[in-house]
Amino acid sequence: MAQIVITGAGPTGAALALLLVKRGIAVILIEAAKDFHRVFRGEGLMPSGLDALEQMGLSTILERIPHRQLDAWEFIVGGKWLFRVEEPMGADRPCTLVLQPPLLEAMIAQAQAYPGFEFIQGVSVKDLLWINHRVAGVTLGDGREISAELVIGTDGRNSVVRQRAGLQLVRQPKDVDILWFKLAASPRFAANNVFYSILNKDCGFSIFHGAEEGKLHLAWVMSADDRTDWKQTKWAEVFASLSPSWMAEHFRSHAGTIETPIRLSVVVGRCPSWYAPGVLLLGDAAHPMSPVRAQGINVALRDVIVAANHLVPLFHAEAGHEEIDAALSRIQAEREPEIIRAQQLQIEEAAQGEQLRKNALIRWLLIQLAPLVRKRIQQSWLKRQHEMRQGITQVHLTV
Template identity: 55%
Template sequence: MPKVVIVGAGPTGATLALLLARRGISVTLIEAARDFQRQFRGEGLMPSGLDALAQMGLDSLLQTVPHRPLSAWEFWLNDRRLFRADEPLGSARPCTLVSQPPLLEALVQAAQSKPGFEWMAGTAVKDLLWNAERVVGVHLANGRTVEADLVIGADGRASVIRQRAELDLKTQPKSIDVLWFKLPAPEGYEADNRFCTVVKGGRVFSLFHGAEEGKMHLAWAISPDEPTEQKDWAATFATLVPPEFVAHFRAAGDAIAPPIRLSVLVGRCPRWHRPGLLLIGDAAHPMSPVRAQGINLALRDAIAAANHLIPILKTANPSALDPTALDRALVRIQAEREPEIIQAQKLQAHEASRGEMLRRFGNLRQGLSAFSPVVGPLVKRVWIQQQQPLREGITLAQLEV
């Protein structure tokens, strides 16, 4: 049986490993971390991501891990609500927040029940193993070598596999970082879990109830060179949040956890593959945090990869594997997925530019706020229409194998 090595057990790597293992393909999934409890993992599943999991037969698995649907999206300018848009915005399912660590654990556990699956946690990949111009495996930091007919890099935006394969990442100009805070959620917020985007006083931030019980998240946009020395965050936020949250933030004090600083990297590799090697997910195209596209596009990458790879890899005799056919499949995977990635990044940049315009131009912000009862419904209709590609997906992603 041909062997696949997948490096990185995030949503992309874990779901693709499970899909391959279910089809009887030998898969080794390698993860540098010993567990899935990273400081930050995105939680937002759009209808497109939920559909991808459903196609993989993972609806029931999703129900076993902490998850929470969003109730609505709200936009606030200068203490006045511009509009509220209730989920599911015409979709079959509402945007849902899911706790990634238990989801990934459940995916790996499901794959471990398959005879051809090997799980290697707490093991870093040091380099690629080459035979002439072809990748034929990986060198691990512990000195072990794992040979493979195909290596898949799903190891995120700082991908070691991408670097070792010398595949360029063309990045977009860096405009923001994000400080990510957690604090106790206000009473009653869980029952009406709105994703609130706030623009006030030259600041843009979002707050919502996460998948974790009783926890509010706050994402605070800053410039990359902005200092983040310790300050009274509770008092700062209390001057900016919507009026209903002011008392809660004033009382929050030390309950606000120190923030995690996320360096926002957005870009795309012109080429996702070498002979015997494929990049997918954030390794090939790190996404902006705008509208939570990363995990959703990663799941759709896994579907495309499975469709093209399983028919070639599902052979009992490794010597019968045609390397040329395999490499052609890698080209087709990029060709299929790249148009959606390009368009999604354009839509994310467009939405981010509108937020930046509101942040910079106080007169515009004040005008929209003052006339929100009149302009709010129109802005809402336009916004909902523009969200559909980012929610439903831009191209077809249908699991066929």
Template identity: 60%
Template sequence: MPKVVIVGAGPTGATLALVLAQRGISVTLVEATRDFQRQFRGEGLMPSGLNALHQMGLDALLDTIPHRPLSAWEFWLNDRRLFRADEPLGADRPCTLVAQPPLLTALVQAAQSQPDFDWIAGTAVKDLLWQNDRVAGVQLVDGRSLAADLVIGADGRASAMRQKAGLTLDTQPKSTDVLWFKLPAPPDYAVDNCFCTVVKDGRVFSLFHGAEVGKLHLAWAIAPEEPTLQQDWATTFAALVPPALVEHFRAAEDAISPPLRLSVLVGRCPRWHRPGLLLLGDAAHPMSPVRAQGINLALRDVIVAANHLVPPLKLEGAVEAAAIDGAIAQIQAEREPEIIQAQALQAHEASRGEQLRRFALLRQGLSSLAPVVGPLVKQVWSQQQQPLRQGITTVQLEV
């Protein structure tokens, strides 16, 4: 039976492992950590990501883990609301925040019920195994060797598999980092979970209620060279947030978590594959945090990968390496157009935010005219969001 080794049990690796195992393909999923409790994991599932999980038959699994739909998107300039756009913005389901650690745990547990699935946690991959210039498996740090007809690198933006295979990542110039905070959520957010973006006094940040009960998240954009200085964050935020939240932030002075600095990396591999090896998700195309595209595009990667990989991996008799290698080339060819367009749309939206941050007269003009221009800006913004929400290309699970 053909064997697949997937390195990395994030959303890409765990979901693809489950999909392949359910179709009778022998899969070993290797994860360097012992659990999924990383400090930061993206939570935003757009309608495109929810649709991908639906196509994989995972709606019931999603219902068993902590999740919270967004109610709306709001944009505030200089203490005035420019507009509010209510979810689901024309989609069947609203953008939903999902706690990743329990999601990944549930995916692995579901895969473990399949007879041809093997789970190796707490063990990193040391190197790739090669045979006749083709990847033939992986060597683990504990000395074990795992032979494979195909290795899939789903090990994130710092992908060791990408580096071991000699595949390059073309990166975009760094324009921002993010400081991530958590604090108690105001009671109103339990019923009206609004993703609120604020631009004021040269600062841009967003806040929303995450999937975790009672926790408000705040993402604070900073320049890459800007140091993370200790300061009175409660006072800083209280001077910038919408008026209704000022007292809440003042009262939360002792409850705001220390900031977690996230270095934003955006790029794309010119080539996602070598003979016997395929990169997917952030390993192939790390995304900007704008509109939470990383997890959503990764799930769409999984569907396209399954469509192309299941037929050659299910062939009776000897596995044809050429058929597998042809399939992995087709996966990149099908997925790359959406990735390119999504990154361009993210960059365009980020540039508009940067213009508002830099130009005080533009902020002042829009905020003072908010009752007049707000509805038009809302209409344009809502229309422009559709590709990043619904997906740019058609992705349909066919196997």
């Protein structure tokens, strides 16, 4: 019997599996996909996420895989420059973009050096095993049954483990979807990687150079009432019409490199309970985050540290089921305040952007009064970013 089964080999599952096997706890990590190259994976590591990786001894991995730092954040409204903030905004390290597939491959390769680790890839979890009203393992899509002292669901916002355990996800109202584009990079971004947020008329998008060499990423906000036929739209012209002249020229001259967009359906919410007897949810399985300011991977890595702090001593002591299950509530209690606050900050930032998008008068006043209010707006934005970047609670690896 495995001591712990982890379902989902994203950053949460891979990092937790590695932490546990390095401490002598037997883990089976199960990943439904045959490889890690999904159509979309978040890349943004904030200082809090970078700190979590450092505490786990994984900082050197970043040096070996494609990554790129952000240099600044800049806001342009109605064609007028609003404000700019330089990285690292008072932190000891800047926001860093990292390619997830090589990050996950590197973490799993490290875990495979330990005898207590098994990785099952390309097979989905179909159901949970129950014994006396307690989860006792998983059933795989190929019919295999795997027993475990604890099942940890890190299988994302559409978590099968969450559904099979009967744990409820309370969703926030859905306001937007995102169209995610990639296109050829401009030398201007390569030299100075600025995260631009552009709002013009009632349209908004963000653009920056991702971790992948030579690729810009562009996120186009689609509101609930958007009726755009996005598959037929001439996007190069749309982007150019909303952008500063130098950026417009790049869109037009590289129109042929704009890849077919991915439509990301934004699911945001939080489980009232992250656990049931014998099962724990972490990361997006427990609290799917908004894409605003790239919180998902960062809070998930901090979930991993807190979970390890509580679980490692219990498994070393060969604790019984009651002690293990009692620890699951303590993990949620420790992590939940940060998740609640981070999601609230995301809501505030998204609401501010949506208000600007919908209200032409506010946009006009902001443009006209920009020289007078620029500093105040910048300070308000910075204050909100500090908590989302640095983390809201103290998280320290103690095992």
